[in-house]
Amino acid sequence: MSRLTLLSGTAIAFAFLPGALSAQEAQPNPSNEETAGPAATVEEPEATNGQASDETIDEYGGEDIVVMGQKPRGSVVGDIPPENVLDPRDIRATGATSINELLDSLASQIGSARGRSSGRPITLLNGRRISGFREIRDLPPEAIERMEILPEEVALKYGYSADQRVVNIVLRRRFNSTNVELRGQAATEGGYLNGRVETGRLIVADGSRTSISFRAEGNSSLFEDERDIALQPVESQPEPVDPRPFRTLVGSSNDLRLTATHNRTILGDVSATINGEAERTTGKSRFGVPTATLDDDGDEILRAFPELGALTRDSKTESLSLGTALNWDSGKWRWSSTGSADYSHSVSNTDNGPDLGNAQSLLDTDPTFDPLGDLGSFGLLPRDRSRSNRYSLALDGTATGPLLSLPAGDATATFRASVGNTGIDSEATTDGFFTESDLSRSALLGAANIDLPVTKRSSSIGRLTANLNGSATHLSDFGTITTVGAGLSWAPAERLNLTVSWNREEGPPSLQQLGDPLIETPNVSFFDFSTGETVLITTFTGGNPDLLADTRNVLKIGGNWKPFEETDLRLRAEYVRQTIDDPQGNVSGASETLEAAFPDRFVRDESGTLVAVDLRPVNFQESRRDTFRWGFDFTKPLTSRPPSEAARAAFRERFAGQRGGQGDQPPPPSEGGPPSGAGPGGGEGGPRGFGGGRFGGGRQGGRLTFSLTHQLNLVDEVTIADGVPELDYLHGEPIGQTGGRPRHEVQFETGYYNNGYGARLQGNWRSGTEVDSSSGDLKFSPYFDLDLRLFANLSENFDLVSKHPFFRGTSVRFDVNNIFNNRPKVRDEAGLTPLSYQPDLLEPIGRTVGITFRKLFIPRRFFQRRAQTPSS
Structure with missing residues (x-):
């Protein structure tokens, strides 16, 4: 652990002392880019006249030459295969402009029926843990x-709980771009506008990565009334x-947000990353006419x-975040350490209306x-005010490697240790x-995961x-909880993989659930199931310091299968059974059963x-x-159209002019495409232009895709307490x-995506x-929501x-979001809609249209330099 401590401190120091560390900087870092196991890759071949052959590279960067039976660069540890792998053309076919949007576009593939929430999957970069x-x-x-895209069980090999899917993103070896994006959105019924401006810079080269973005x-x-x-x-x-x-x-x-990340190699072989973010969010809502009452006898x-x-x-809300990540290899063991520090300050002020004390006296x-x-x-009554400060500090480390040799292969293990502290202090005047x-809560965790090859x-x-796994966490306010x-x-065939898993987990309530400030909101439209009437009520939200920890047992049986070798069709299925003792929930609906169980929560x-x-x-x-x-998930490659001879000649002439007529002309697009960087990506190892990779030689650059996920909810029941009727949702x-x-x-x-033009329905x-x-x-x-995306990559x-x-x-x-302008429809036994279930209350914005320019x-120096590179 002494090396881990040293590296944790160095992760922060290296960002501020680049000059001092430059002398120690090593060659491009294998731990940042190489595989998560015994893989063999080589750099892309040198180009002729600055170009690599279209047979060996794609239009954005180099393809790996992979030794058969070994993993490609950046793969995850272990032998559980991905459920799906997307290449650059698949990604381009989504029309997404950021990784955040990309994950949203793949929601049906990365969701999970297990776990405590349906949030983001666990995200890895080049098969490694990240700072966040x-x-x-x-x-x-x-x-x-x-x-x-990988199943939840892969998370165990990185020290996480197996309750969310894993997405592993592998970046190109070299990339250079600056992006500017403008987006506007409006509701077709009027009354609502949304706008966004975003700019960013990314450089990936020589074993380092630097990015900065502002949004x-x-x-x-x-x-x-709109x-x-x-x-x-x-x-x-x-x-x-x-x-x-x-x-x-x-x-x-x-919302204003500034984010910066820098990754480089330090101490010879350690990939170190530091990430920082500052964000400020403001909001304003209106909730009624100012009123007051007078008592007249x-x-x-x-x-x-x-x-x-x-x-x-x-x-x-104003927040500051700092994260670090260290990744390195020592022999056959892979080591990782991440650290984070987060702080946020939130303030809310609510009007109370006029003070009629003088009028009442008269x-x-x-x-x-x-x-x-x-x-x-x-005068005016003093405003209700709530304030909260939240902070969290965390440092953890993982180690993954072989434990012992068995007849079927090496048994591998992942060990994790972490320490953290979180706190929230709040106050409210209501x-x-x-x-x-x-x-506040301090936590000390130890976890282990062991994979044993049987055959x-x-x-x-x-x-x-x-697989066997377990963890123990000591919480300062809850004692020790275990998992x-x-x-x-089991992979009975090459394209078929089956998994079964079980885990028992104890989970405490979050500090927010325990300590969020009490907030009173008047004039909330609410449906009272006891009377069948819609009433305007006052709601109270915040934390409950008396919450207990829950205990959940989860059984999962799943599998994925690619039935045909030549057809990119993948089938997946999973059954999940989850039981929880002392579950934490909300009194979110005024049902008669809930009111009978918690009569003090309902005031009449x-x-x-x-x-x-x-x-x-x-x-x-x-x-x-x-x-x-x-x-x-189904994908069909489509043949792209090659560029015209006139366009090729125009490009040769323009490129020669940019170079001042020096040196050789670039090859025509059908022979490898224009120089790197001529397309929408950038830099060395950036896009290979518009020929060859996309259009040349009948290359299959387009995509026709379809993905579907159906979730069948078999049981959803809650027992509130003995003697109280069961809640069957x-x-x-x-x-x-919402029912x-x-x-x-x-x-x-x-x-559908081809020749730079695409359409997508979600x-x-x-x-x-x-x-x-x-x-x-x-x-x-029943409710159906359909979104349309039309896009053109003019490059x-x-x-x-x-x-x-x-x-x-x-x-x-x-x-176009919500193409059909659908809204939930609710009817009582007379066929009427209760006031609190009016369609425009449940879905107020409706259909929106938006346009994005990016x-x-x-x-220019990057693609000019690459074009001038002599052949080897």
């Missing part, structure tokens, strides 16, 4: 050589007031003051005072009452590998009308959820204000549900670029 997703989030997809994004407010929302007037005196112009369906927000008189403007909530003492007339001058919370691939039953698990991976007035609900998290007794997911119980759990959920993506469908209540059942119709139109060089590296995109700038 923000390190690669904004990188251009053109920099990717390939992307692998500014914002959207306008969308008010209720949508078809039924009038529920504020019954003020002397006249009612329409509250719709004073309430937002979507609040305005603005026991009669309450409600007065509204629209002239004061809407009641407003302002929020602001009403009590002056019999001539008219409570419905001019109330004279009055209606003059002050509350505060100061929580070789050449055996009669194929390759069989067993144990086991699994089998003397007439029985619901007036307030406490939505803070609680512990239930137990839950069970069974799901079955299956799907397939598939049969009549609401998950929240119950649908039996069927389908995600799909399909697209859809989500869920089946209908029904919610039971004594006041009458509610039926939630690939060689005829256009040869005439107008500006379009080199340029792409445009047109998006350009990659390539330094």
Whole structure:
């Protein structure tokens, strides 16, 4: 561990002392780029006249020459094969402009039915751990050589829990680009605008990587009177007031973010990365007309003051993040260390309306005072205020390598140790009452994972590998929690892989669930299942310091199969059964069962009308959820059109002019394409232009793709406590204000891409549900959401670029989200829609259209230098 400690400190120091370390810098770092196992790769061959043969390289960078039976560069550890591998053309066919967008475009393939959340998959870079997703989030997809999608079990080999899929991104050896992106979006029904500006710089060369990106994004407010929302007037005196112009369906927000990452080789063979980010987010929402009441001898008189403007909530969050990663090899062992430091400061201020104390005094003492007339001058009540500071510090290390030699191969192990501390201190003033919370948690973790080969691939039953894993974490506020698990991976045939795994995990509530500040929000539209009425209530959100840890058991049986060797069709399926003791949940719907179990969370007035609900998290007794997911991914290569002879001649003439007529002419595109960097990527090892790789010789550069995932929810039940009816979310119980759990959920993506032009459809469908209540059942119709993306990578139109060089590296995109402008539909037994389930409340924005302009700038010196490189 002494070397680990030394390297952790050096990871921060090297970013500030580049000159001092330059003398120690080694040759391009193998640990940053090489394989996660016994692979053999060689650099791309030297080019003739600066060009490599089209048979050995693609249009963006070098293809590896891989020794048969060994892994390509950047592969993950272990012998579990990827469920899918995307090459540059597959990635380009998505139309994504960042890795973040790329993952969104592949949502149906990277989702998981297990785990505590449905968030991002675990992301690796070149088969190695990274300092955090923000390190690669904004990188251009053109920099990717390939992307692998792997099952959850691979996460164990990197020290993570096996509850999320793994995505391994392998970057090109060399890449150089500056990108600028402008995006605008608007709702077709008006009232909503969104805009984004993003710029970034990426250099990958000589075993180092540097990137910096800046992003500014914002959207306008969308008010209720800009949508078809039924009038529920504020019954003020002397006249009612329409509250719709004073309430937002979507609040305005603005976000500024600056991210920088630097990776280099230090201490001879260590790949070190440092990443930093600063972000500022502001938001503003409106929630009603300012009102106050006067007491006239026991009669309450409600007065509204629209002239004061809407009641407003302002929020602001400022955050700073720092991450480090160290990766190196020592013999047959792979070592990794990551560190992180995060801090955020959040403030929220909420209007409380007018203070009528003076008017009430006059009403009590002056019999001539008219409570419905001019109330004279009055002040404003103090705003409710909440503030929270959050921080987290973490340092961990992993080591992976062979333990012992067995007849079927080496048994390998992954060991992980980590230490961390998180804290949150918050305070809130609500209606003059002050509350505060100061929580912190330190954690010390030790984990181990062992893979035992049982049979070789050449055996009669194929390759069989067993897995054992466990961890123990000591938490300062919860004691020690443990995780144990086991699994089998079986490959009875070369293109068929089956897995079964089980794990038992104890999980504490997060500090946010324990200590978030109490926030009161008035005038929230809420459906009361007990009465069948829609009412405006006050909701309370925040943390619950009395939450307990849960214990979950997860069984998964899954597999993936490529049935045909020549056809790129992959089938996948998995069954997951998950049971949890003491699950943490929210009182998110005012169902009769929940109210019976937690009567103190629901407040009613003397007439029985619901007036307030406490939505803070609680512990239930137990839950069970069974799901079955299956799907397939299909890709068909398409033949691309070669450029015209006139375009080739125009390119030769222009390129010769840029070089001042010196040296040899570049070969025509059909013989290898124009120089590196002429296309949308950049630098040495950047794109090979517009011929050869994309158009030359009938190369299969286009793609026709289709991917589908169907999730069948078999069981979804919760036992609140003994003596309380069970919550069955598939049969009549609401998950929240959007109904119950649908039996069927389908995600799909399909697209066509060729010669630089593409179209992509991405859809989500869920089946209908029904919610039971004594006041009458509610039926939630099936819902389908379909998005369209049309895009053009103008760089690939060689005829256009040869005439107008500006379009080199340029792409445009047109998006239509929610093409059919669908909104959820809810009906009661009479066929009517309750007010709180109005379609525009559930889906306020509706259809949006957007346009994106993006350009990659390539330094001319890079492709000129490469064109002048002498042949070897």
